[in-house]
Amino acid sequence: MKMKIGIVGFGFMGHCLANMFNSFDDIRLVAVADINPEQLKDAPEGVERYSSIEDMLEKADIDVVMISTPNPSHLEMVEKCAKAKKHIICEKPAALTVAEFDQMVKVAKENNVIFTVHQxxxxxxxxxxxxxxxxxxxxxxxxxxxxxxxxxxxYMHDWHIYPEMGGGMLYDWGVHLIDQILNMVDSKIDSIYADLRNVINEKVDDYFKILMKFKNGVTAEIELGTYYLTPKRAWFIGGNTGSAIIDGFDGEGRIVRTTHLLENVPGKITMTAAGPTRSFGPPPPGLLYEEELPKVSVSHRDYFEHFLKAFRGEEEIMVKPEEVRRVLAVMEAIRESARTGEAIRFEHE
Ligand SMILES: NC(=O)c1ccc[n+]([C@@H]2O[C@H](COP(=O)([O-])OP(=O)(O)OC[C@H]3O[C@@H](n4cnc5c(N)ncnc54)[C@H](O)[C@@H]3O)[C@@H](O)[C@H]2O)c1
Structure with missing residues (x-):
């Protein structure tokens, strides 16, 4: 069964999504809607063009709506699509608050439509x-x-600099980086501490450091800066049998281990530029060795492959509303911690 989809909000992301849908045999982009006629000019041949969501919902023969309008309009869009009995994929951040998100889930349930978010x-x-x-x-x-x-x-671009548009980096990349961690660490969170700053941008956050302590003993640290002049995407995982390091979106990196743990480490003094040290001199030759990171083969197409299966009833939806809600709740705790300077207890019964 082919899936017929319409996109509302045919700006940057709307165009990216149209290209993505074009690469699927089983997804047919039927219509696009945007209040700005300029944006519709380069819609793909044969795709219907509408000047409003209402018009598209009324006239286009679609199963699913992809919502890629600005953040503050997502609730209104979800309500309209659900009431028109269309399944919904909403852009992130789905909502600006947990309360807003709960309204979305409620209206989707009442109308018995699939509701998920493009994470x-x-x-x-x-x-x-x-x-x-x-x-x-x-x-x-x-x-x-x-x-x-x-x-x-x-500085950030376009609407990202306006708080009333849901601008700032926490709503932008923060929502992805938190979602990744919550989908990696299968444990409740014990506490959240965060620093959220405006380094260059006057009105919206452009730097954050978030510490999440999980009940299983793992601490996750997420740090992002738009003016942090060592540009990179990096990961570190530390365990008691090695460290894993990645530098770059393409996943270049390594695992580093020690051949053995030094027992009763002798108090050997090493001279360094910072003076004598017994703990942080260079490792003895042969102590550290490297292994390759696991190979993975993934792409953003996989998101829509899974959505197609959920649409056909072959599998459960992958990005579940309760997961999206948890990310938004974490973001509210982050803002509270940044405002009060305190660690916030989280997921305490
Ligand atoms: N998943 C991702 O990685 C990712 C990446 C970029 C953007 N996004 C999200 O996509 C959404 C759009 O961001 P963008 O950067 O494409 O913005 P954009 O400004 O480029 O595009 C938004 C479009 O929506 C249109 N629009 C505004 N109000 C409308 C309305 N009421 N009805 C119909 N059309 C309307 C605008 O005219 C514009 O063409 C945001 O929620 C953003 O967070 C997600």
Missing amino acids: QRRWDKDYRIMKEVYDKEMLGDVYLIKSQLYGFNG
């Missing part, structure tokens, strides 16, 4: 490699997972 970064290669390292317990007992993303632009 396609669960299929990023760098993330999937680290998830495999974690899932297969390749590093023994993990104590720390670090996920870092740094850029040099400083």
